[in-house]
Amino acid sequence: MPKAKPWLQPMPDDQFEIMRDIIKAPSPVGLESAMTLGVLKPYFDSFMPDSWAMHQFVGNAGVVWDSHPGEDERFSVMLVGHADKIRMQVRKIGSDGKIYINSDSFLPCTLLGHEVTVFSENPDTPGEYRSLTGGTIEAMGAIHFSDPAQRTGDKGIRPNSLYLDLQIHGENKADQIKRLGLQPGDPILLNRPIKRGFSPDTFYGAYLDNGLGCFVTAEVARLVAEAGGTKKIRVLYAIASHEEIGRFGSRVIAGEMAPDVLIAIDVNHDYVAAPGIGDRNMQPLEMGKGFTLTTGAIVSEQLNARIKKAAAKEGIPVQIDVSGRDTGTDGMASVLASVDSAATSVGFPTRNMHTISESGHTGDVLAAIHALKATLLAMDKEKNLDQAFRTSHPRLDQTETISHQGFEKLEKKKTK
Missing domain, CATH: 3.40.630.10 (Zn peptidases)
Known part of the structure; x- marks a missing residue:
């Protein structure tokens, strides 16, 4: 067999x-x-x-x-x-606790709502990295606050509106972020390991x-x-x-x-x-x-x-x-x-x-x-x-002339 x-x-x-x-x-x-x-x-x-x-x-x-x-x-x-x-990067820490990011080679609208991990260099020990999970990428917040043109699809998401939301609340929001040691340039990756897909022999993920x-x-x-x-x-x-x-x-x-x-x-x-x-x-x-x-x-x-x-x-x-x-x-x-x-x-x-x-x-x-x-x-x-x-570079001055090959329908080759 x-x-x-x-x-x-x-x-x-x-x-x-x-x-x-x-x-x-x-x-x-x-x-x-x-x-x-x-x-x-x-x-x-x-x-x-x-x-x-x-x-x-x-x-x-x-x-x-x-x-x-x-x-x-x-x-x-x-x-x-x-x-x-490809990764996102920390760009700016806002006074309201939002961490504005660069989207790199991602289409901005594909990032919204997704969980991520931030990898941050320890400011006290350069060359040593920490990681942080629990945040999502956002841009507009709730649909209730979006521009009407965004609701209809006539207007997209601007890259410079993307931010990492760590659910920061309370007093001194920016200081809460800064105390974590996050810095501009810190890379951010999506959290989505691959899984087998619904259709046979497929898989999906980031x-x-x-x-x-x-x-x-x-x-x-x-x-x-x-x-x-x-x-x-x-x-x-x-x-x-x-x-x-x-x-x-x-x-x-x-x-x-x-x-x-x-x-x-x-x-x-x-x-x-x-x-x-x-x-x-x-x-x-x-x-x-x-x-x-x-x-x-x-x-x-x-x-x-x-x-x-x-x-x-x-x-x-x-x-x-x-x-x-x-x-x-x-x-x-x-x-x-x-x-x-x-x-x-x-x-x-x-x-x-x-x-x-x-x-x-x-x-x-x-x-x-x-x-x-x-x-x-x-x-x-x-x-x-x-x-x-x-x-063995192909020589196009040494070709075989092709003639008309007929009108019959071609049979598809079957995979064995």
């Missing part, structure tokens, strides 16, 4: 719990070590061979697990997820972007290690920082490690389900239909061809995404660091990105994991990879 394909099965509970723990790690931009060292390091330690090593960096909390440390002449492939999460890419990176590493590792290629399993503010962490890592191949792993959009974008004619990416593979921008098509072949051989579904000038992911890291790498970006369609209710499909995540594992193991069997990549 053939072995069941993981991407067509429900994700096992123990694997789901690992995914949840990685995603829920408090790792706002610039403070990513809770995920990289607090969650991912113990997980890698549980399965990686003794010959692997972990690299750390001076200016950021990114990490790289290296299958062949010190072997700089060996052909190298880097997988990159980013640990940083910060799939991009704990999900970090989970995939770790799972690929585990499966490759369990398969005996790679003999020819050096694999660099990287978890970057600062992606949400410009891909700064990954470009530093790429500059330091100079990989020959770089594959970013990040969330993508379910354009089929996205409301109100029908007239934009977006590529119909959809949850539950497989992982996504980017084309366009700086993507190296000879790398994409290898991923497609590996996925096809295993029967893993893949959806092609189209980028313009920029992949929008850490797939740009090498070119931004002026490093010569073949590059692409792998993802999974998600809904409601940058909200408290992002959702995804475990089958798409598992498809990405197993496609990347298959790609690495297939590349490890190739001869002279460096030369192969240099000489």
Whole structure:
């Protein structure tokens, strides 16, 4: 009896719990070590061979697990997820006890009423952090006090009207806040760990972007290690920082490690389900239909061809995404660091990105994991990879002419 394909099965509970723990790690931009060292390091330690090593960096909390440390002449492939999460920040403490905040990359109206955690540096011990829960993000208070245009939807929520409400009351409200030691710049994260969704094989919660890419990176590493590792290629399993503010962490890592191949792993959009974008004619990416593979921008098509072949051989579904000038992911890291790498970006369609209710499909995540594992193991069997990549750039002056292919209706391929 053939072995069941993981991407067509429900994700096992123990694997789901690992995914949840990685995603829920408090790792706002610039403070990513809770995920990289607090969650991912113990997980890698549980399965990686003794010959692997972990690299750390001076200016950021990114990490790289290296299958062949010190072997700089060996052909190298880097997988990159980013640990940083978009966050809100304390901006101003009002005299009435309201803590006005910056909304960062959140749409302001999506934040109202949600519970959060504030992470605050101890003013008496710089470098030491405390946390505070029990507050919610507000802007208008009760509907009774809102502008009539807000009731009809003609007027939205201004970012500078958002505040953290800690239910402060009584005398000296501002002093009550200041006594807590909260300061401008303190990061704030939404409280919403992922849960399994109502529909089969779905899940939802905050910060799939991009704990999900970090989970995939770790799972690929585990499966490759369990398969005996790679003999020819050096694999660099990287978890970057600062992606949400410009891909700064990954470009530093790429500059330091100079990989020959770089594959970013990040969330993508379910354009089929996205409301109100029908007239934009977006590529119909959809949850539950497989992982996504980017084309366009700086993507190296000879790398994409290898991923497609590996996925096809295993029967893993893949959806092609189209980028313009920029992949929008850490797939740009090498070119931004002026490093010569073949590059692409792998993802999974998600809904409601940058909200408290992002959702995804475990089958798409598992498809990405197993496609990347298959790609690495297939590349490890190739001869002279460096030369192969240099000489396999597609030649459009050597094309086959296409003729009309008939009028019959195409039959849809069935997933086995």
